[in-house]
Amino acid sequence: MTGAKVLLMMGCPEIPIQTSIALYLSHKLTNLGFDVTVAGTEAATRLLKVSDSEGYYAKKLVNLDKTMEDIIEKRTDFDICFAFMHNDAGMTYAATMSALSQAKLYSIVFGRHADELAETIEFDSEKIVSKDVHNPLRLKNRLDKVVEGIAV
């Protein structure tokens, strides 16, 4: 899968672990040879830009709605998509991605209501669920296993 195009789709950055996991995952996948793009809302991308001001961890940072528009208009697509979600809106964006893109979809469901939110997912995706809000380690460990699986 080296060279495959990966999209990390960030939603509302209200839950702290999203930013750290997005930076971690972007860097890990880039080091493994994936072509990683991180898409987010204005607030989510600002948080990343300040944390990673040199663009060391997230090399391609783009606007979420513009990226969705490009996928809808078939100007771009990805091989793999990790969709972050902690609320219904995040799930709604991921459902749209599932319907429009050819990408293999991973739903990263986190936050206090992660289990309940995960139950509402009906589209085809691999769910990575963690109820954590502040501590990213459990989600990081689960994602490490997922990445091991796709890196081979």
Next chain:
Amino acid sequence: MSCIEQMKYEILLEKTTYKEAREYIEKNAEEVHYVDPGYKIFKDYHIIGVPPIAVGVKGNALIFTYTKPCYGTFVLTVDSEESTKEIDRFRETEKDKVKPSLKKSKPPESPKAPSGSYLDMWKK
């Protein structure tokens, strides 16, 4: 939000779940059309949503969903020359898909969501 920000719209339902927004349209519109995610209305607004995506018609007004990542899903309505054009476009291109007065007929199956669990917590 693209061109919709420049349009005169009214909010019918705010900060809700996608499922509830769809149900609102199905219950309150005179005519309901179902479109795919990404369907474009008003020149450059692509609808983000969980299929089946309902777009309603009430008189000359178009009723549709708009999802904001931090605030949830809204149901908006636009009653203008543009909405009339969109309604005409629906009627011309999807005559066989139009389901007038869905209140009297069974709507398409919606994605399952446990009532009284996540959806309720999200609203608190």
